[in-house]
Amino acid sequence: MNHISTDDLIEFIEETLTAERMRVVEEHIKTCAQCQNALAGLKRTFDLLALDEVPELSPVQLGNFVPHIRQKVNTEPVWKAWLPRVIPSVGLVMVFLLVFTVIIRQYPHSLPEPVNIATIPDSIWESYLIDSDVFAGIVLDTETLPNVLTTETWVDTTETDELLDNVIDPTFVQSIDEIEFFDDPFATFNSYFDDLTEPEIKLILQQLNQHG
Amino acid sequence: MVSDETLVSQFQNGNEQAFNELVNRYREKAYQIAYRMVRNQDDALDLAQDAFVRAYKGLRNFKGNSKFYTWFYRIVTNLCINFKTRNRFKDAVSLDNEDVHLPLESKTRSPLKDVINQELKQKIAEAIAQLPAQQRTVFILRYYEGLTHQEIANILGKSEGGIKANYFHAVKKLQSLLAAYQHGL
Numbered sequence: 122m123n124h125i126s127t128d129d130l131i132e133f134i135e136e137t138l139t140a141e142r143m144r145v146v147e148e149h150i151k152t153c154a155q156c157q158n159a160l161a162g163l164k165r166t167f168d169l170l171a172l173d174e175v176p177e178l179s180p181v182q183l184g185n186f187v188p189h190i191r192q193k194v195n196t197e198p199v200w201k202a203w204l205p206r207v208i209p210s211v212g213l214v215m216v217f218l219l220v221f222t223v224i225i226r227q228y229p230h231s232l233p234e235p236v237n238i239a240t241i242p243d244s245i246w247e248s249y250l251i252d253s254d255v256f257a258g259i260v261l262d263t264e265t266l267p268n269v270l271t272t273e274t275w276v277d278t279t280e281t282d283e284l285l286d287n288v289i290d291p292t293f294v295q296s297i298d299e300i301e302f303f304d305d306p307f308a309t310f311n312s313y314f315d316d317l318t319e320p321e322i323k324l325i326l327q328q329l330n331q332h333g
Numbered sequence: 334m335v336s337d338e339t340l341v342s343q344f345q346n347g348n349e350q351a352f353n354e355l356v357n358r359y360r361e362k363a364y365q366i367a368y369r370m371v372r373n374q375d376d377a378l379d380l381a382q383d384a385f386v387r388a389y390k391g392l393r394n395f396k397g398n399s400k401f402y403t404w405f406y407r408i409v410t411n412l413c414i415n416f417k418t419r420n421r422f423k424d425a426v427s428l429d430n431e432d433v434h435l436p437l438e439s440k441t442r443s444p445l446k447d448v449i450n451q452e453l454k455q456k457i458a459e460a461i462a463q464l465p466a467q468q469r470t471v472f473i474l475r476y477y478e479g480l481t482h483q484e485i486a487n488i489l490g491k492s493e494g495g496i497k498a499n500y501f502h503a504v505k506k507l508q509s510l511l512a513a514y515q516h517g518l
Contacts, residue, residue, distance in 0.1 A: 131504055166508040169511050169515060173461070176368070187357070190356060190382050190385045193383070194389050
């Protein structure tokens with residue numbers, strides 16, 4: 122015998138079943154002790170819950186109801202009314218920025234494999250040194266450059282920019298450990314070193330070597 | 334009696350008295366829902382009034398796509414749920430101190446019966462408070478306010494089937510939580 126579900130018994134008590142379903146449930150309950158017990162248990166629960174009462178508002182509270190609302194309407198600061206509208210927009214912008222930052226930080230990993238500077242043929246270094254005005258007078262010895270100074274060991278151009286800005290701060294150079302991508306070390310060396318004095322360039326190279 | 338829609342329309346056309354009429358019409362309902370949600374008379378009164386303040390500010394943009402009471406009850410329930418969320422810690426430590434209302438007739442009962450009655454009400458309040466927020470809201474609107482599942486679905490912006498499921502879960506959970514007290518009736 123299929124018993125009546127609790128859901129149907131609840132609807133039976135509340136008389137929200139269809140007329141046909143009400144009749145079926147009623148007929149079943151007449152002959153099924155298990156469903157009779159289940160129905161009685163539910164009715165006792167509803168009877169218990171009916172005991173829960175809400176304290177009535179006093180005449181004074183009722184009388185002050187509208188005036189208090191008017192008072193709140195008139196004294197509530199304008200920003201409070203706008204805040205609920207502004208918060209979702211600010212939240213959306215923050216989520217967008219967060220997602221954007223995460224994507225930007227992950228992007229370099231999808232770039233081509235890094236190139237080890239030590240594997241670059243001497244002829245290329247030489248041509249670079251000869252063509253570059255900024256390196257005139259400086260001997261850039263590839264043997265002394267650390268092998269770790271690969272394209273992977275460079276940050277993006279923003280961080281390179283910071284490196285140059287902080288040339289007098291030796292600890293800053295440590296941050297090149299975080300360098301992940303450097304598209305064309307030669308071009309960028311050239312580009313960024315253009316505005317530096319010879320001692321500054323020497324200092325950078327010195328620090329890079331020390332770091333290696 | 335003037336319909337809610339007419340009062341809303343009058344208010345939108347500058348008749349402030351129409352808003353007062355809406356307040357008088359729904360203040361007790363708002364308070365009762367709020368009380369059952371937060372179980373504290375002062376908080377419930379504040380929340381009911383705050384709901385009307387929100388309604389006052391939002392009513393000028395109310396398009397009438399839903400019934401006024403559906404829209405207004407949504408404000409009340411949202412305010413109460415937010416209030417409960419903000420005061421979760423307070424709730425956890427102070428449930429014993431919350432209002433437990435005794436009916437007037439209890440004055441004529443025996444002291445022992447009053448104590449039992451008070452304990453029973455406390456247990457009912459605790460059982461309802463243990464329901465998850467949405468089940469509690471659905472149960473209060475359905476059982477105590479007598480709204481249909483469809484009306485509650487409109488208020489909470491959910492499907493009627495989902496609301497029914499919430500209600501049935503709530504009743505079953507309450508039955509289980511109050512099982513020990515059912516024979517004391």
